Amino acid sequence: DQQVKQNSPSLSVQEGRISILNCDYTNSMFDYFLWYKKYPAEGPTFLISISSIKDKNEDGRFTVFLNKSAKHLSLHIVPSQPGDSAVYFCAASGTGSARQLTFGSGTQLTVLP
C-alpha cells in the first residue's frame, strides 16, 4: 500500500528550463510534506517543506505547491541547473510524536547542459 507515490521514475530537462516533479498521496492524515534530494553515495538532504495550512512555499529557485483536495504536491525548479541532477524524494508525515516520514519511490532528474 503506497501512501506516497511518485509516478515518474525519471525526468530530463534542458538547463535553464523549468523542472516539475510530481507527487500524490492517499493518507488524509498527512499534514506536512517535504522534498529531499539525493546524490549517489550520499544520504538524502532536505530541500523544502510545506505545511498543510499553506498551498505554496518558495525558497530561491525551488517552489513547492500543495493541492489538498487533489492530494497532490509538486516541486518546481526554475531555472534548472546541471547540479540539480539527482534523485528527488517526496515525503509526508502526520500528527504524532514520532517524526515518521513516508517516502515516495523517487524521481531521477537529469538536467542537460
Place this chain on the structure above:
Amino acid sequence: ETGVTQSPTHLIKTRGQQVTLRCSSQSGHNTVSWYQQALGQGPQFIFQYYREEENGRGNFPPRFSGLQFPNYSSELNVNALELDDSALYLCASSLGQGANEKLFFGSGTQLSVL
C-alpha cells in the same frame, strides 16, 4: 559541526547471521531515526529513538531492534538475516522529535545478504 556518520559503509553477510550498524548523530541532536531503502524504492521508516527510548516504530518485525546511547549515538541490530534485508540503511538525526524538525541523514550502510 560534524554531520551524521554511519559505519560501516558496506557490509556482506549470509542468511541467518546477525548484524549491527552504527550511527553518530549530528552534534546537539537528541533524536535518531533509522530507515531502510531497498533498490528502486524510497526510504522506509524502521523506528525512532528519543533520549534513549524507542519513540515510534514502522512495519518491521521484532528481529529489527535498536539502541540509543547517552551521547545520542545509535545502533541498529538485525537478527536472523533474510535475503530481503539487503538494502541501504539510513540513519537520520534531528534536534527533537517534533513534527516539523528537519532530519539530517547519513550516507548509509549498504548491506548485502547472500
